[in-house]
Amino acid sequence: MTRTATTLYCFGVLTFFACRNESPSGSNDPALFQEKPASTATFSAQTTPSSGGSGNFESLVADGENKDRGIWQKPNMVISLLGDLDNKTVADIGAGTGYFTFRLVPKAKRVIGIDIDPRFISFLDSMKVRLPEIYQKRFETRLSLPNDPLLRPGEADAVVIVNTYGYLDNRIQYLRTLRKGMSSGARLLIIDFKKNNLPVGPPDHFKVALDEVERELVSAGFRIDKIDKDALDYQYIVIASAP
Numbered sequence: 001m002t003r004t005a006t007t008l009y010c011f012g013v014l015t016f017f018a019c020r021n022e023s024p025s026g027s028n029d030p031a032l033f034q035e036k037p038a039s040t041a042t043f044s045a046q047t048t049p050s051s052g053g054s055g056n057f058e059s060l061v062a063d064g065e066n067k068d069r070g071i072w073q074k075p076n077m078v079i080s081l082l083g084d085l086d087n088k089t090v091a092d093i094g095a096g097t098g099y100f101t102f103r104l105v106p107k108a109k110r111v112i113g114i115d116i117d118p119r120f121i122s123f124l125d126s127m128k129v130r131l132p133e134i135y136q137k138r139f140e141t142r143l144s145l146p147n148d149p150l151l152r153p154g155e156a157d158a159v160v161i162v163n164t165y166g167y168l169d170n171r172i173q174y175l176r177t178l179r180k181g182m183s184s185g186a187r188l189l190i191i192d193f194k195k196n197n198l199p200v201g202p203p204d205h206f207k208v209a210l211d212e213v214e215r216e217l218v219s220a221g222f223r224i225d226k227i228d229k230d231a232l233d234y235q236y237i238v239i240a241s242a243p
């Protein structure tokens with residue numbers, strides 16, 4: 001797809017949501033985002049990590065905002081794993097369409113939606129202006145680099161990386177760089193798809209196995225606090241912290 005066609009597409013998506021007067025997640029108020037039951041779950045196989053790339057934008061938008069996602073993603077439960085965020089700055093790395101970003105905004109002091117793809121940054125910015133003013137002030141977007149989330153030293157008190165870990169190249173180095181952007185004791189939450197030919201998520205060969213994530217975190221100097229393979233049907237959860 002050409003840049004112009006992509007821009008038109010983005011505009012179309014945003015106009016669609018604007019015309020329906022709702023956010024891509026189906027609610028005007030992110031504070032009202034709920035875990036919704038759904039019949040079937042999909043997450044397109046087209047949204048595969050490619051070397052340093054961001055996958056197919058259109059598929060990522062459709063998948064990220066799939067109304068069925070709530071049933072298997074359990075966003076409220078996931079966010080609760082970060083603890084009390086009242087006075088915390090949270091970075092969402094690989095924010096995409098803001099599935100988690102916008103759900104974090106009502107709960108945290110500040111949220112940084114980070115992505116390497118300018119189209120997602122534009123998308124997030126266009127949704128930001130529709131938030132209540134109090135939430136707009138708490139939220140900023142940040143266009144990052146493939147090898148650096150561009151956090152200032154100690155800036156983030158919590159970091160989430162959801163369905164994005166496999167997109168990162170040179171992950172141990174990336175994690176080391178990320179660590180510098182985290183405050184002492186800050187929590188890192190990584191959630192990604194389990195292997196096993198699931199009905200959602202990318203094909204198995206694009207996924208990063210849980211034990212590989214563990215090894216890489218430890219190599220990068222993180223402490224692993226918790227691993228949960230059961231709470232979510234299709235994804236594992238890793239909670240680590242920066243000593």
Ligand SMILES: C[S@@+](CC[C@H](N)C(=O)[O-])C[C@H]1O[C@@H](n2cnc3c(N)ncnc32)[C@H](O)[C@@H]1O
Nearest residue numbers: 054064094095096099115116117146162164167
């Ligand atoms: C499958 S989407 C996940 C989006 C969101 N976290 C979610 O769960 O809906 C992966 C996102 O990671 C972004 N991404 C890929 N490589 C990245 C990198 N090195 N740094 C930051 N974001 C990256 C892509 O542009 C894309 O928006």
